Amino acid sequence: MKRLFAILLLCVPMLMQAQERSYSTANKTAIKQYTRARQSIDAQQYDEAITQLKLALEMEPNFLEAHNSIADLLRLKKQYKASIEHYLKIIAINPQFNRAVYYNLGDEEVNIADYTNALTHLQTYLSYPAITPEKRQYTEHLIADCKFSIEAIKHPMPFKPINLGPEVNSSYDEYFPVVTADEGELIFTRKIKNNEDFYHSAKVKGKWAGATYLSEYINSPQYNEGAQAITQDGEYIFFTCCDRPSGLGSCDIYVAKKNGDSWDTPFNLNTPVNSNAWESQPSISADGQTLYFSSNRKGGYGGYDIWKSTLTDKGWGTPENLGPNVNTPFDEQSPFIHPDDNTLYFSSDGWPGFGNMDLFISRRGTDGAWQKPLNLGYPINTSADDSGLSLNANGNFAFFASNNLKGYGGFDIYTFEMPVSLRPKLVTYVKGTVKDAKSQTPIAATVEIIDLANSRMVYQNTLNEQGHFMATLTSGKNYMLNISKQGYMFYSENFSLAGDTSKKQFLIDVPLQVIEAGNKVVLKNIFFDTNKFDIKAESKIEMQKLIIFLAENPKVNIEISGHTDNAGNDVLNQTLSQNRAKEVYQYLLSQGVPQNRLTYKGYGKSQPIAPNTTEDGRRQNRRTEFKIISN
Template identity: 60%
Template sequence: MKSTILFFLLLLLSVSTFAQAQYSTTNKEAIKNFALANQSIDEHMYDQAITQLQKAIAEDAGFIEAHAQLGDMMHLQRNNVGAIQEFNKIIALNPDFSRAVYLKVGDIEISEAMYSDALKHVQKYLTYTGITDEKKRYAQKLAKDCLFAIEALQHPVPFKPINMGPNINTANDEYSPVATADDNTIIFTRQIKRNEDFYQSNKVNSEWQKAVYLSDKINTPDYNEGSESISQDGKFLFFTGCNRPDGLGRCDIYVAQKKGDDWGRPFDLSPPINTPGWESQPSISADGRTLYFVSNRKGGYGGYDIWKSTLTAKGWGEPENLGPTINTPYNEQSPFIHPDDSTLYFCSNGWPGMGNQDLFVSRLGKDGKWKVPQNLGYPINTNGDESGLCLTANGSYAFFSSNKLSGYGGFDIYTFEVPPNLRPNVVTYVKGFVSDAKTKQPLEAAVEILDLENTRPVYQDYSSFEKGDFLATIASGKNYGLNISKPGYLFYSENFSLVKHTSGNPFNITVFLEPIEVGNKVILKNIFFDTNKYELEPESRSELQKLMEFLALNPTIHIEVSGHTDNVGNDELNQKLSENRAKSVYDYLISHKVDPARLVFKGYGKTQPIAPNLTDEDRAKNRRTEFKITAK
């Protein structure tokens, strides 16, 4: 707990003070019992010491040193109410006996949600001169906690936690839940007889099924596995392993990849992520290229800080501290980066809160810097420890664990609806299946999703070998292009707009890749022209690049670039427009050093529709640019 170190420091100071010859009492029996109590403390016999201190006070209720020692012992034994009573008796007997008592009692009162009393005592402590800078900063922090908590109690946020039921929770401890983007799989930690292992539950017909042991490739009988993060498609699991023989430090971050229905053996992430120090609590970004984690390595701002590392062509890059708008001189832990890649949830005992660890959210600004965190508020946060949570991809619900609510025993996993002002940006996910157009067998193919505005990839991965499936989360408010390719096949392209997308409804796509054969065609869905124009729009660049890469990988192939229109307007003008659009693509390829001998272009006007020209949607399908294999 945050006050433990301070407590023992003050305890040592108080013991040295009490060792002086003069006490606030002359009662010999009281002094005798007080001395016996100090001897019991030296021998770690704390219950006996408490009894002896109570006897000393029974002999003389004004024995201030005995009240101080008894308050310390009660706090050590987690009897906070008793400790507060003893320290208040000291203040009543002699308000200036020790300035340290005001800081001690204020700290404990915060842990008991006695914020007004705590604020009074902390402010009194700050009136004293000569206190160290460290203690002054700590007292100022406690005062901010009190002011925040008093205000938060008057303005509670909506919070209705729901226990996830007996298929997830048992009489054992369940905690650290994480979910896939489609909200159909949850992985969590269960502790049985001090051994922590991962369990998994799948959702079927909106019901969570009975959780099963994750895998003996990951779980071990001799070491603990916990603090995990799962990639959005459920294929990679990052987790914390401590004291393992293959580790670099006391706690390291490991990763395992799913192999069919089971998992491969995990491996320890190499430096610079893991060090001989302590690395834990990973959270992987939606694109799988940024890993957030907690470490106490050098170069931080406090005890435990949140860091991030970005994947490069040479592996994980040098970790970067998230900076002073996230990290404090105290502890920040349990990071969860939402799939929008710009909303970070974490717990901290350094930012103003309800006491101990609270949950916070920070948002990434347009300047690329994290903003000052927002406390999630009461009663999501309490005077106890809130240790972390994860959110669904749509941001509407959160999962967390607690032992303070009536559950099935110990820590249980709960879910609650996140208040709108605490939610991340709206995201959705693209879930697809890639198969051979002829055999209908699943294919492992390269999948790329691009932000069409800047042609920046937001997702790059492969569909699975076993099922041909992929899953990617993407933010709303933008236009995207989808490209799927595999050697020996024509590539596939698609585009979709999320500019006015306001819900978490996913895109489900089934793609059949055509083998490279003469006569087979590809619709270039990410080639764009303005209405009745034939100049290529900038958003077309990524698609044209894909086409050039395809031609480079298949140097014997010849293609025809063809333009098509709908049936609206003058036939002659449509014919000319289709030719000019095809020629624009042809000219672009030639200008980028594609051999002209491999290319021809042709306009077909309205003569080859692929849909009835009856609706705007169908007419849009007919306005297209294609390429066709003419020789191989």
């Protein structure tokens, strides 16, 4: 947007000025052709005008006005090298013909990545007096791009893009790729005859299968759907649609939920996320609580800015601008928030780069604020527009679209290994199916994952009858998993990733037991220091889940039991297990659970659930349980 405006601002007046002064030639035949070309330009018949200007130059090779007009037209048609030839010809004939030639020439040289010559010509233009503030801002910005690019090219980043192949790409345009956390599904936008729709491909034995139409409930023949984001489990899709009757502005953000193998009808997010402006290119955080998007709504720093809206009990909150460490007086678009929730990728033509839209990374600081962005470097970024980047959950591979890499036609989708310095924090995922413990059939349930350090919910979902769930987990943290369903005992699991640097995925089957006397649950998120029975603070979250379970099932009476491994003195183990069970019992009493519904007992090493021959087995045996006594 910035570059197009600058072209219209600087080169169209040139065409007008030529009508108001004497020409650089006395050749009347050449002037006649030039006059015809001006008439064609007024009628927006640019190809005809170029033909007429070429005839004028055949008659008078040094006809400066004809060189200038044809250069401007070729510039508008993005025929950069041909345009540059004519601007250089003007300078060779008369360096003082028109100072705007130096700006136009420098701008075109940026487009073909000739940054050294561009810098020279832009600095020459800036040396002229009485340049308007707006033109000076454009020029200074391009000079900063040139200086940055000259140095960045000396230090290229590793970059080996791989085309995803004919199963995904076609002779049409494919772009805006996003994948689920397990990389099992790819969803992207395909443009056919100026209509944008969503397609998806499943990964089968490490390869992408043939892409298919996503859903007739989301795609439409009369409107464009594109620029989408999906939750890490692939259950929700946020996307852009323009000019729908339900829209508030030119483009709005919509959301739809997966329903088995199909999708529900999407709905408009409405205010305050959408407005009468342009809202597009959503990206949803891993916990589903923060929506990032690009908009040209009022209150920003430039044309298009990146904003965020946070989900509250009352719905999506008033959007907040990400501020001057991300947004500039120019354009920022295509945000992608990685599942680590601390790394943001986006495109911008405002920060120093290679001349047009470049890809940047910004990391969240310890104070929670976004830090000033870093250009992803050369050759990931080029002098062309580079945008629409996404990453897998591991952060080691990126996906993007390009029409410059000799693909299958138009824009194709590629992947490449992200340089280590540009990767987000290490993220893995947990993926599972909830089943009835007896019948082993999948069941619907509520799944919650909580960051134990701050009690923050990082994932919450009510599953459908297929019982599948998937969520991302960031390294360096400890998480609690709780799965519940009415009429069943809850399920407890712990994922300890503090200090973990592995990429191990957690694949689990979750057997939910019906509420029945004798059934047990291991409380895997109740913690004690070694050989002590004081309950650690992070255990309170799990015990609150137990309190809620008892409140929802008032006829249930339980026994709290403590267990140890076989290491150490048997008497001490027995005493330790008894004291630990008693601590949980007393906490429940302190929270209002009636005493007649609770008992406690320590079993020491007498009831192992795993062999004590390995550290993992001993860890499993050191546990706190609750058992249904009656219901």
